[in-house]
Structures are given as C-alpha cells and as structure tokens.
C-alpha cells in the first residue's frame with residue numbers, strides 16, 4: 001500500500017505530480033510520501049493491539065530527521081545501532097525510554113552516551129560487551145538496563161547477506177550460550193536484566209521463519225521473565241515488502257492485499273498466539289516495512305547506448321545513490337514518470353555513471369523504450385536507499401523531498417562540490 005499512482009499518464013506522489021518535483025529540485029531525487037509511512041505505522045500498531053507493545057522503528061532504514069520526526073509524532077520508539085543514530089533521534093525529540101540500542105560493536109563512548117541519555121535498554125550481543133556496559137555503568141554510578149539478543153540459529157529464508165539469526169552470523173548470543181552468560185550477568189552489580197531480543201534477518205517474505213525463531217526461544221524467554229524479571233520480549237524487524245510489482249503500470253496505486261503477501265495483519269495474527277501468553281511487553285523493530293514503499297528515486301536518462309549484445313539506458317542515478325541492486329542483486333521496479341502506452345517494450349540494462357560493472361539499477365529488464373532526457377522512477381527505494389548512499393566517484397548525494405497531500409518539503413538539500421571537501425580542509 002502506498003501513495004504513488006498514475007493520473008492522466010503522469011506519476012503522482014499523493015497530490016503532487018512527480019514531474020513538478022524534478023523540475024524544481026533536479027535529479028537524482030528521493031521522493032517520499034508521508035501518508036504512506038503514517039498508514040504503515042498505524043496498520044502495524046492496530047495489528048498488534050491485542051498485546052502490550054512498542055514499535056521501535058529501525059533508524060538504519062531511513063534516518064532523515066524529518067522522517068524520524070514523522071515517527072516521533074506517531075508515538076514510535078526507535079531501534080538504534082550507533083551513537084549517530086542516538087544523536088539523530090534525540091535531536092528530533094524522541095523519548096529515550098522508547099529507544100533500544102543494538103549492534104555487535106558498541107564503543108565505550110557510545111555506551112556512555114546511551115546511558116547518559118537514559119535509553120530503555122541495551123540489546124547485548126556478547127559477553128565482553130556485557131562486562132563493558134557494567135564497567136561504564138559503575139563509573140557513572142548507575143545500573144544499566146540490558147536485554148540479551150539471542151541468536152536462535154534458524155534460517156530466515158532471505159538473501160544470504162541479510163540473514164542474521166544463524167550461528168554463522170556475527171549477531172547475538174548463541175542459543176546454547178545464553179544461560180551461562182545470564183548467570184554471569186547476575187553477579188554484575190551495575191547491569192540488570194530488562195528483556196530478551198531476537199532479530200533473524202531482513203526482507204523476510206513468509207511468516208514461518210518468524211514463528212520458528214519465536215518458538216525456539218520461548219522457553220528461555222519464559223525463564224528469563226519468571227526467574228530473572230525480564231519485562232520485554234523484542235521480536236525484531238525483518239518483515240519484507242513487495243518490490244516486483246510495487247505499482248502496476250496503469251493501475252491505481254492502492255494495490256490490493258494479495259493472498260500470497262506477508263501483510264502486517266497476517267504477521268501479527270500468526271505470532272500473537274505465541275507471544276500473548278507470555279504476558280510481557282512486546283517490542284518490534286520494523287524498518288523496511290514502514291518506509292520502503294514510501295520512497296522512490298527519480299532519475300533522468302542521460303544517454304541510450306545500443307551495444308552489440310545489450311542496450312543500456314544510462315541514467316544520472318547510480319549505485320552510490322541506491323546500492324541495493326549492486327549489493328544484493330535486488331530488484332526494484334522501474335517506471336517512466338510519463339506513461340507512453342504507444343512505446344514498444346525492449347529489454348535493457350538501466351545503469352549509472354559509476355565506474356563499476358555492478359553499477360546498475362536493473363538488468364535485462366523489459367521496459368518501455370526510454371529516450372535521453374526522459375525521467376524514470378525506481379520504486380520501493382524508501383528503505384536502505386539514501387541511508388546507504390555514498391559519495392563514491394565523488395558524486396553528490398541526491399536531494400530528498402517529503403510530500404504530504406499537496407505539501408512539499410525539501411528535507412535534505414542536494415550536496416554541492418564544496419560539501420565533498422569541507423572535512424578535508
């Protein structure tokens with residue numbers, strides 16, 4: 001579900017023609033729909049209403065302050081993985097008591113910053129980290145809240161690079177080591193057990209891996225509640241979204257819930273019978289499912305090149321702007337800003353100007369013929385799009401605009417050449 005659709009053959013975001021945005025702000029340009037984020041958050045919140053819950057948005061998915069502000073206004077908490085993310089959420093008025101701090105490599109200064117900010121809980125990923133938190137908390141004369149991230153060793157049935165819950169991954173404490181570390185933690189004077197967390201991966205498209213992981217850890221979670229006073233069970237994020245037919249050309253944007261999709265309701269209905277009997281506060285850490293389909297990346301065709309074996313549509317957005325295709329062979333739907341029903345379809349690679357053969361947005365994609373100067377939209381780019389962007393090849397990172405109804409807000413300016421070098425002076 002999202003608010004991108006065609007009207008009179010023009011691509012719109014909410015009440016605004018995308019064309020008017022590129023004329024004003026240029027390309028490449030990230031365009032977000034605020035209403036889509038609000039709708040997703042609200043749906044998730046309703047879907048979980050049978051349990052005492054807190055949604056902690058995974059800031060890494062899209063960390064623009066104005067996006068975070070939308071989520072603060074909705075009452076969201078935040079899942080953080082760095083001091084930088086903590087800094088961002090505090091700046092936009094997030095309640096630290098709704099923030100968790102995960103990540104395998106929290107530094108001393110990050111731990112200190114999080115304790116001083118008064119976060120709800122650390123999500124501890126190793127024994128050494130636990131001792132470090134205890135030591136820093138002692139120095140600050142406080143008791144720090146900790147939750148253990150259990151690695152349940154289950155397959156997430158997703159891309160290997162975004163699987164996190166098996167013993168081959170660096171994340172969490174192995175299922176079989178948790179009790180031993182828990183016993184040790186009880187002897188530490190400056191930490192106390194607040195909860196348990198799992199997060200098995202990202203872009204998961206069926207409910208089974210979630211069920212398997214939850215079922216696997218439930219006996220341990222119960223024990224941690226009854227014997228050691230854990231108050232929350234954080235079941236992580238990872239819910240996948242639709243990338244292939246995010247918007248069917250010619251159709252209205254409100255795509256129907258299709259049977260095969262892992263919808264928020266389906267997810268909630270499947271897991272609630274398992275977690276409700278625990279009587280604990282349930283945390284979820286969604287990133288992609290809240291913002292993924294709320295953003296597009298708009299780009300202009302620079303050249304069309306007919307090679308011997310392939311035809312290349314060369315655009316002004318590249319892997320530095322959206323790395324997912326290069327990094328995960330990810331599929332993002334591509335649409336013209338202006339529908340041209342009379343154009344014939346052809347198979348092309350849509351590529352950027354970066355000097356890497358993996359710099360592509362689409363490979364062997366059947367698309368309506370594009371001509372230089374025309375615009376296209378790469379859909380479902382709201383999560384892990386700008387937040388993973390870089391300045392590789394000394395390219396300037398794109399501007400970002402947020403739309404709500406007919407309101408247009410430039411939420412990040414396009415970088416300039418001087419931005420590239422200011423920190424080197």
Ligand SMILES: Cc1ncc(COP(=O)(O)O)c(C=O)c1O
Nearest residue numbers: 058202203237238285286287288
């Ligand atoms: C600890 C943790 N929580 C939440 C998320 C959010 O994941 P997703 O965007 O797939 O919901 C991630 C990223 O995979 C993560 O590492």
Ligand SMILES: N[C@@H](CCCC[NH3+])C(=O)O
Nearest residue numbers: 060162202203324383384
């Ligand atoms: N960055 C990844 C997801 C990883 C999520 C963080 N653990 C993506 O674009 O799909």
